[in-house]
Amino acid sequence: MALPAEDRRVVIYWRPGCMFCQRLRGALGRQGRGAQWINIWQDDEAAAFVRSVNGGNEVVPTVVIDDVPHTNPDPALVKTALAA
Template sequence: MMRAWILPMLLVLCGSVVATAQVLEGNLGAGAVLQLVFVLLAGVYSPLIFPRSIGALEAQRRSAVDGRPVVFWRSGCKYCLRLRIRLGRRARQLHWVDIWRDPAGAAAVRAANGGNETVPTVVVAGRPHVNPDPDWVREQLCSDGPDSPLRK
């Protein structure tokens, strides 16, 4: 769990150092702006921007019941972040598994990717798709029929 917070903590620490240097030079406004930028970057690269993660086994069980895709991700991954942002509010309809928190999730990703932990790996109907286009993932959410709760 701690590994997911390393990059955000480093961003806040670096931002504090840079902002302090600016303040000591008399540039209070520049220091405040720089600190804010680094804090925002830390928030973007933290696990906070993603929906709550569940375990791989639970995600696979839920996916078998409701047909929703499972997304294996890790914090700090720019492709996972791109997928999350491009999905917008619909991201909550997916089952998210953080491979750094769940060893079974990491094993599932390695099994799907020839031993590599390449994320995001999206599993739809039991088939893995590595770094799929966000528009394609959105289509998978809508492909369950007109009465599906996923279409709402």
């Protein structure tokens, strides 16, 4: 993760074609721009991280809020974190 921890309060791991990722992005709207979005198909370290917190599976979206991973969270949780 290129950004220092204080600059990445909300990190969203996603991949193209994931309908759950599209649902989250749509629900967040413009507010989603406040998150750091990482495509796990373009970042091997990101994919490894997602596997490490999801029992070896590349389940997306995996959202890290204040260093706590959430697998396919309710968009309301992510919105609240982005608004803080």
